[in-house]
Amino acid sequence: MDPNEVPDDDAATSGGALPRRAPGPPRPAPIAEIDALSGDPSFMTSLARGLAVIRAFSERRKSMTIAQISQKTGIPRAAVRRCLFTLAQLGYVHDDNRSFSLLPKVMSLGHAYLSSTPLPVMAQPFLDHVREALHEACSLAILDGDDILYIARSATTTRIMSVDLKIGSRLPAYCTSMGRVLLAAMPQAELDAYLLREELKPLTDRTITSRASLLQALAAVRQNGWAIVDQELELGLRSLAVPIHDTSGTVMGAMNVSVQAARVPVKELETRFLPVLLEASRELSMQLL
Known part of the structure; x- marks a missing residue:
C-alpha cells in the first residue's frame, strides 16, 4: 500500500x-x-x-x-x-x-428521485409555455450541495452556451441566476457556511468573486424577488431567474430563461421576459398547494 x-x-x-x-x-x-x-x-x-x-x-x-x-x-x-x-x-x-x-x-439513480417528486413533472407544461411565449429555453433547478442541478428543461434548437444543458446538468450557484435565487433564500447560517467553503472563481471578467459583492447581489435578489446574471458564467450569456415556492412560502427551486446578450438587452429581460416568468412561477407555485 x-x-x-x-x-x-x-x-x-x-x-x-x-x-x-x-x-x-x-x-x-x-x-x-x-x-x-x-x-x-x-x-x-x-x-x-x-x-x-x-x-x-x-x-x-x-x-x-x-x-x-x-x-x-x-x-x-x-x-x-x-x-x-x-x-x-x-x-x-x-x-x-x-x-x-x-x-x-x-440513470436509474436519478430516475428514482425524479419519479418520487412531483415538481419536475408538474413544472414541464409551465416551462414549455414560457419557451413558446418567449422563444427561449426555460429551465428548472434546485440547489444540490454548492451547485444548481437541472431537474426539468424546455429547450430550443439554438444552443447559446458552450455546454449543452440537460436534465442532470450542474452549474456553480454563485454565478448563475437560478443559483442566486436559491442562495438568497438560504438561512443566514447556511449561506455563511457556503461562502466560507466555496471558491468564487472568475469564469469571465464579469464574474463576481468578492464575497461582499455577492452578498450585496443576494440582498438585491431578496428585495426584487428575481435575479439577472449578465455574462458572469459565460461571455455572451444573460439569464433571468425567479423562485418557485411551496405552500409554506419556502423556495423549492428556481425557474430561468437564458438569452444571447447580443440579442436581448438587460432592459428587455426586465420589461418583456420577467412578467412571463413571474406568471409561470406563480401558477406553478399554486399547483404545489
Whole structure:
C-alpha cells in the first residue's frame, strides 16, 4: 500500500484517528467532505467514496482514468480502483482497461428521485409555455450541495452556451441566476457556511468573486424577488431567474430563461421576459398547494 494512502472501507473510521496530513493546497471537495464525516461510526466511507467517483464524471470528462478520478476527488488511487471495479461489476461503469465511463444504468439513480417528486413533472407544461411565449429555453433547478442541478428543461434548437444543458446538468450557484435565487433564500447560517467553503472563481471578467459583492447581489435578489446574471458564467450569456415556492412560502427551486446578450438587452429581460416568468412561477407555485 502507498504510505500516503488511508485504508479503504469502513475500517478507516474504526481504528483511531486518521493520519495527520502535511499542510498544502486545499484538498478536493469530495475527500474533504468524506474526511469531515468519517469520525461518525455510522458513516460508511466506502459508499461515500463510490458516490464521489460517480460524481467525478461530467459532460466535459465523460471518460476518465484512475489517476484523473483520484486527482479530481482526492481519493487514493487504490480506493478509486476498487470503487470502479465494483461499479463495473454492478453495471454502472464501463472499463476499457485504461479509462472508464458511465453506463446508462446510472440513470436509474436519478430516475428514482425524479419519479418520487412531483415538481419536475408538474413544472414541464409551465416551462414549455414560457419557451413558446418567449422563444427561449426555460429551465428548472434546485440547489444540490454548492451547485444548481437541472431537474426539468424546455429547450430550443439554438444552443447559446458552450455546454449543452440537460436534465442532470450542474452549474456553480454563485454565478448563475437560478443559483442566486436559491442562495438568497438560504438561512443566514447556511449561506455563511457556503461562502466560507466555496471558491468564487472568475469564469469571465464579469464574474463576481468578492464575497461582499455577492452578498450585496443576494440582498438585491431578496428585495426584487428575481435575479439577472449578465455574462458572469459565460461571455455572451444573460439569464433571468425567479423562485418557485411551496405552500409554506419556502423556495423549492428556481425557474430561468437564458438569452444571447447580443440579442436581448438587460432592459428587455426586465420589461418583456420577467412578467412571463413571474406568471409561470406563480401558477406553478399554486399547483404545489
